[in-house]
Amino acid sequence: GNSVTQMEGPVTLSEEAFLTINCTYTATGYPSLFWYVQYPGEGLQLLLKATKADDKGSNKGFEATYRKETTSFHLEKGSVQVSDSAVYFCALLRGSARQLTFGSGTQLTVLP
Amino acid sequence: NAGVTQTPKFRILKIGQSMTLQCTQDMNHNYMYWYRQDPGMGLKLIYYSVGAGITDKGEVPNGYNVSRSTTEDFPLRLELAAPSQTSVYFCASRLDREGTEAFFGQGTRLTVV
Numbered sequence: 001g002n003s004v005t006q007m008e009g010p011v012t013l014s015e016e017a018f019l020t021i022n023c024t025y026t027a028t029g030y031p032s033l034f035w036y037v038q039y040p041g042e043g044l045q046l047l048l049k050a051t052k053a054d055d056k057g058s059n060k061g062f063e064a065t066y067r068k069e070t071t072s073f074h075l076e077k078g079s080v081q082v083s084d085s086a087v088y089f090c091a092l093l094r095g096s097a098r099q100l101t102f103g104s105g106t107q108l109t110v111l112p
Numbered sequence: 113n114a115g116v117t118q119t120p121k122f123r124i125l126k127i128g129q130s131m132t133l134q135c136t137q138d139m140n141h142n143y144m145y146w147y148r149q150d151p152g153m154g155l156k157l158i159y160y161s162v163g164a165g166i167t168d169k170g171e172v173p174n175g176y177n178v179s180r181s182t183t184e185d186f187p188l189r190l191e192l193a194a195p196s197q198t199s200v201y202f203c204a205s206r207l208d209r210e211g212t213e214a215f216f217g218q219g220t221r222l223t224v225v
Contacts, residue, residue: 102154
């Protein structure tokens, strides 16, 4: 079946540090891939997505590239801010599947 | 643009009580979902629906019931609340189209005492 494996957390960084959160997946064919962010006390919000191989999703300074050859969709940001502190979820949707498959989430804390 | 609206935001129940968590969406999405999120954990799918009149179990359906009489509404019913149901509950919806993302509500924080 489909599965998503995320980097273990929590991750703690200083402001302006470089961020990478690893995400790898298992799925047949060409799934669509998503990163969601959950700020404290809120629901999940879509951060970015990519629907085919080699696509790069980007939003709010975050980027992720859909790598079919390594089945990965790693999230990166060049310079994190305190306001980026949140839980980040990687997810996939395979073809006609009725539900998204989520990773376990990675807690990010950015210190001033 | 309301999106997905959940009520209530917070609720405290006593063991054995019942309640309904409300969820409504105004985007005409045919797929709707209920998840629970325990502290420090990911999301677990409780139930989902692919359209009015059609529901199906997810990963953790025991202790819950759902109905889908309209496209807009997808209430979640807890019949006999137990402490193990203390959690944050999220409703989500999405369009039935390849590559489309799910939209989430703000969540209901439920405590069973």
